[in-house]
Amino acid sequence: MNNLELKKIANEVRKGIIASVHSAKAGHPGGSLSAADLFTYLYFEELNIDPQNPKMEDRDRFVLSKGHTAPGLYSAMAHRGFFPVEDLITLRKLGSYLQGHPCMLHVPGVDMSSGSLGQGVSAAVGMALAAKMDQKDYRVYTLLGDGEIQEGQVWEAAMFAGHHKLDNLVVIVDNNGLQIDGAVEDVCSPYPIDKKFEAFNFHVINIDGHNFDEIRAAFKEAKETKGMPTAIISHSIKGKGVSFMEGNADWHGKAPNDEQYEVAMADLVKIGEALDKEEA
């Protein structure tokens, strides 16, 4: 899939995020939008998965450790064909399988329930360990927030993964720089993130999280890295794609009202039109 195709899908994924969070009147658009390009790349290029057979035995695993960005995950998965795109607007509603945070018992293709920060990464480490024990070559990917890495459990997991040289594990940190209470560096700085993972015996790659060339190259490099797990630090913009949400911590966990929804969708439609023009 070329970059333009990926960009177009990512834009549709972003529309799904806005539509679902708006419909739910709650949820986390900021970190879903910042990771939308990663979700798109993972589900449309990187992961060896089959939407028709979500429990395929030797599939790659993906654990959304920053589970609050479920709208991004759900939108990418729906567009990939795991479930109907129309269902996205049932997000967070009573009786919907699209719970506020991902639940593996309810959503086909979700490999691990998550939401309590710091926990998904440990489960991903367990999955990578299982693959090694079984001498299987499937890979395990997990996405963390940059605020999330303030959780001590993340570093317990990193220590274990480094110690066991789990080179089938890719830990991605969506470094959008913002958490609920403000900038991560003001709240309780996790920087330098790359040096920390290096110290835990990871191979570390810094990328622009909105540049598909860099995303593609990083996952390729991760695959070629042997003897140690890889951490990809994805430098991104919180709220990416929606003018009034970009770089604004207020949009971490808030839904747009009807008026804001119209503006957000208009922004994304405009981006879509520009991509169409690029294609022509």
Add this chain to the structure above:
Amino acid sequence: MAEKKMVATREGYGEALLELGAENPNVVVLDADLAAATKTAVFKKAYPERFFDCGIAEANMIGIAAGLAASGKVPFASSFAMFAAGRAYEQVRNSVGYPHLNVKIGATHAGITVGEDGASHQCNEDIALMRTIPGMVVMCPADTIEAREATKAAAAYDGPVYLRFGRAVCPVINDKPDYHFEIGKGTILREGTDLTIVATGICVGSSLEAAEKLAEEGISAEVINICTIKPLDEELIIQSAKKTGKVITAEEHSVIGGLGSAVCDALCKSYPVPVLKIGVQDVFGESGSAAALVEKFKLDGKGIYEQIKDYLK
């Protein structure tokens, strides 16, 4: 009464792991730097490729167990009860309980019989914590034989299980040819008509002793061994309560939220009778030998006997 053999329940846990390792290649054992104490070291020695020491990082250990279970393994994650159920409570709740993953938590050194380490390590709250998690099976074996069988039953059961073991030796009471273990089934170890003692863990042995003393005074006590606190064998307990009209619970755990609470929950909805809850009375433990502590906390045969006698006054 013949002198009973004395063995800690954690020994049965280690023995069962060794058996399970031979039977099931998917059994994996995790520990957090306490393998010698939790008895997982015997598994480590026999199956080093299926044993992982997570270091002193219990939260991560539970998460790794969840990931292993999600990948088809049958992980047993071990630490002291204080850390497995206490420190890692939220990991057990969210990474294991909520997705109902097939993780077995082997928690040793529960209760005050940890002994000399003192209150920081004496977990009297784990049953309460674990039984509030939907779908979690909670078991507290009475002796090493039951510990072994409960561990094997946990491996055969598909879903999360919390197993509670002790550090200190306690009498072997289930060394009978017809002994049979089933998750969720209590057993009447002694029949009686005047009162019912429902006990778990080391208090089962103590309750049998107490019943013996009571019998000498013409008080007929029924003793029920409840290994599975959740799901509770409510029917057995209610039947006995109907017969005796008086229930005493005995556990090496806080009287808040443990076996006593579970029994009261069962009785109050269908056959309310007065219940005396014997256990740790909303206080922390302290340093001392296990024997000195069970005496001080009145959880030995004599202590349980005296508390029942006071109650009957």
